Amino acid sequence: MQRSSTSVSETLTEIGQRRPALLSAINTFSALLCARAAAVPLLAALPDMAHVPLPQWEAQRAEQHQSLLAGWAPQGLDNALHLAATEILPAITALKIFQPVKEKLESFFLSPDPEKTLARTALMGALLAADEQAFIARANEADLPPEILELPAEFIFSAVLRAVCQNIANRPWETVGAWSQGYCPVCGSFPIMGWLDRPAFDEKNAYLAGGGGKKYLYCGMCGTNWRFQRGVCPACSAAGNGTIEILREHDARHGERLEWCTKCKSYCPSLDLRECLSIPDMDAAALGMLHLDIVAAEKKLQPLRLSFWNQF
């Protein structure tokens, strides 16, 4: 799997240059994506992050399609949640839509009050479990509309989750055959995009070790990539001829495409890295395929996972 990639800001600059129509969206969300990317290594380096009590990866649970963190009640993350909010919240409250609730957001995410500390962890648990009722209850307690709390909660918690994932040794879900579902093996979220890998070269012998084109899905929540079978729908698991259709622009370049399921009408943007000059930052690349989200909306297709830029 490719590990080294271009940074968020480099990826966004490159997309903005070739696709000026996206500049306004890029300018709106760039600071937010950059703040999260910068926060992750700081969070991963926090001393208590090495001791977060996490479930162990078990092949048996994976065979039953349970993600690593399914049923996990977040704990040991107080310092990480506070630091993540300190680093990321300014980029959120700078957005116009959050200015009227700036003080309430700061009070919820930054207050050292033990009750608020507990509420933050509980909100993270609700988000992880995709428990909408619990999320709404927490939002009501914080006197914030749930739909307004969603983006700040997702960004701050996703930074913490990414740091948690960075500290998990050997990534057992990357073993071939360890996980075959269309949702994330770690946090259970649906992917924000997919990608096809490049040919692999054996550096010692300088011969082609693999032809590339293997499919991966990318989780925008915890930052995990995992192998997924081509031609299968990540949402409804339908497979077979004619199940997945591929939509490309007339002037298709840079590997951008939209894969959609003719059975359940869900779609996922995807990038063929064999057609990319460099390996982009995946979160930035997903934002850079916003024009495909618009095409999909016109075709009445449903995103596999709603992205923050679709909510504005």
Ligand SMILES: [Zn+2]
């Ligand atoms: Zn995930």
Ligand SMILES: [Zn+2]
């Ligand atoms: Zn489907």
